[in-house]
Amino acid sequence: MIKTTNLSKHFQNETAIDYRDLVFEDGKSYMLLGASGCGKSTLLNMIAGILSPESGSIEINGEEMSSKSQKEKDKFRINKIGYIFQDFKLIPEMTVIDNINILKLERVDTSAADEVLDSLGILDKKNKKVKHLSGGERQRVAIARAIVKKPDIILADEPTGNLNFAIGEAVIKQLIEISKGKTLIAVTHDERLGKYFDCTIDMNEVTGGRRDV
Amino acid sequence: MFKFAIKNMAIKKVKIVLIVISIVISACVALLAYNISEQVDDGFKSTAAYYDIIIGPAGSSTQLAMNTMFFTDKPLGTISYEYVENLRADMRINAVVPFTMGDSYNGAKIVGTEPVFLEGRALSDGEMFDERFECVLGSAVAKKYGLSLGDELVTSHGLAEGGHAHEQNPLRVVGILKQTNTSYDNVIFTAVETVWATHDHGGEEEHTQEEHEHEEHGEICAILVKTKSFNHYNAVKTEYGADASLLVINPSEVLREVLENVDMSSKIVYILCIIILIMNIFIISVITLLNMYDSKKEISLMRLIGIGMSKINMLYILQNGIIGLISTVLAFAASRLCLILMGEFVASMGIVLNSSKIYPLELAIMALIFTISVIPTVVCTLNMSRKDGLSD
Known part of the structure; x- marks a missing residue:
């Protein structure tokens, strides 16, 4: 379970976002909806330990995240969280399998790579360079890298943001299917995809947008 | 990783x-x-100056020192071999070594001298030259031209390549010096008499007067002298220095200036x-x-x-x-x-x-x-x- 309490994040442009307390239950899928700048991605980054909140706490399965050092947060993220980025965060010159095997630097077991790629329908692209893949295929590679380590939590920051609706919908379906039994939190602008998730959260209501500090 | x-x-x-x-x-x-x-x-620094006087024809002291010690540049000219005989008869002197240069083999200079000039330098192969037309090679010369004992070298007149070939009087390789990474590696050593004999042949009309000047019988380019004491050194240097046709130098002093x-x-x-x-x-x-x-x-x-x-x-x-x-x-x-x-x-x-x-x-x-x-x-x-x- 992920629980946020009194979360607040300040930015360099002297704005801040205050979050209402949230609880994400184990094994459920959540879609975070909301206008740009309302703090959806920031929340994901704080849960993942990439950003630190100015105040408040994030508790994941009983572990308090804000008290962890950056090294501990990195270790937690590599072991427990699968993060799918909007811009994929792949090395274009490397092959699909090398982009997954990058996790081996942290001794992550990637032996399920073939199985995951197969379930996403891109096993035949395994040895192709990422730069030669389509947008949908790249997003699938990013999903494969996030789930190959069998994480407890999957965070997806606008996973369909760079894709057209048809491909985006197919990607979300696959993501939901492959994330069964895990906690999935996905940020998206597209309300039409809400039907695939267990729960939809309107982030405009959670934060009320940015405020000046 | x-x-x-x-x-x-x-x-x-x-x-x-x-x-x-x-x-x-x-x-x-x-x-x-x-x-x-x-x-x-x-x-x-590795070329030690054993001899305390070098006598040569009048000219540049640096050229004389560099020519006799490092075999660079051209000789200043020639002086009579009689000076060697006179110096040998002089009781104030320990060692006298004649030095001449004027021929070459594919650009490698040929030094006419006596075996004592190479004293202290070990041979990697063969023996020291003794007879006429025998020679000892510097290690780099032997390596560069693939020469070994018993090979015959047709030398040419002058220090540059392309001079008149002394085909009638080839030099026979009897020894090869050990590599020392000094200028001795690049030179061919033979007896002074060999240099004279090489030029004692017909066809002299092929040579210009200028080329011919330093190669007549009894002519050498320099004399290396070791005196018995500092007093003798001073006396000999002053005595021969008084002769305007000669240049008398202390190689250590000149080397120090060069250094x-x-x-x-x-x-x-x-x-x-x-x-x-x-x-x-x-x-x-x-x-x-x-x-x-x-x-x-x-x-x-x-x-x-x-x-x-x-x-x-x-x-x-x-x-x-x-x-x-x-x-x-x-x-x-x-x-x-x-x-x-x-x-x-x-x-x-x-x-x-x-x-x-x-x-x-x-x-x-x-x-x-x-x-x-x-x-x-x-x-x-x-x-x-x-x-x-x-x-x-």
Whole structure:
């Protein structure tokens, strides 16, 4: 379970976002909806330990995240969280399998790579360079890298943001299917995809947008 | 990690090859500049002046010293062999060695002298010349022309290639000197009588008057003298110095003057070396920093997916370490290749460059080059670790 309490994040442009307390239950899928700048991605980054909140706490399965050092947060993220980025965060010159095997630097077991790629329908692209893949295929590679380590939590920051609706919908379906039994939190602008998730959260209501500090 | 480092380098091969070339060029220049300046200095210092007087025809004292000690330049001219006979009869004198030069073999100078001139220099093969038309080769000459004992050399007139060939009087190789990395490696030694006899043939009309001047019977280019005491040295020097047709020098004094000039040149070269090295440090640091700057996006990506900074640090230190190591090794190899290629040119100045000679400071320069190709990586990644992954 992920629980946020009194979360607040300040930015360099002297704005801040205050979050209402949230609880994400184990094994459920959540879609975070909301206008740009309302703090959806920031929340994901704080849960993942990439950003630190100015105040408040994030508790994941009983572990308090804000008290962890950056090294501990990195270790937690590599072991427990699968993060799918909007811009994929792949090395274009490397092959699909090398982009997954990058996790081996942290001794992550990637032996399920073939199985995951197969379930996403891109096993035949395994040895192709990422730069030669389509947008949908790249997003699938990013999903494969996030789930190959069998994480407890999957965070997806606008996973369909760079894709057209048809491909985006197919990607979300696959993501939901492959994330069964895990906690999935996905940020998206597209309300039409809400039907695939267990729960939809309107982030405009959670934060009320940015405020000046 | 090593496998991933190699793969990560392979995708940037063009950039990495250019980085390696840049480091190799700058490091090679530094190594080469230092090595050559040291070897030139060593070359001068290793030729000890055993003889305290050299007598030759009037002219430049430096030319006389350099010609008889390092076999560089042309002889000043000739003097009569009678001087040798007179000096040998002089009770104040310990040793008298005639010295003549005027012929060559494919550009290698032929020195006419006596076996005592090569005293203290070991033979790697054969024996010292004794009979007429016998010769002993410097090691570099034997190696360069593939000569061995029993081979016959058709020498040519004059010190440059293309002179009149002495086909009727070839020299027979009876000995080869051990390599000393001095000017002795580049010269062929024979008896003075051999030089005279070589020219004692028909066809003299082929020679110009000028060419002929120094090769008549009984003529030599210089005399090396060792006196019995300092008083005798002064007396002999004053006595022969009074003859206006002669030049009498103390080779140690002349060598000291030359070394002072060489020393000044060495200091200039050292200053240049330091400037080159500082430039290299700057260039290599900038290249490495630019390389790291290009990798910022990649590092940010790795951080976002959860790769720890310690692993990222290790990965880039490993990558830049490989680049540094390859560059250092190639720079060393390139500097040795340049030494081999430059050897012939420098040999004409009386210095033999030994491509296998490694000075301790060269190892220090290589260690420095390796270090500065890695240190900016550490600085850069430490700087990145202070920011969050989204900053880059």
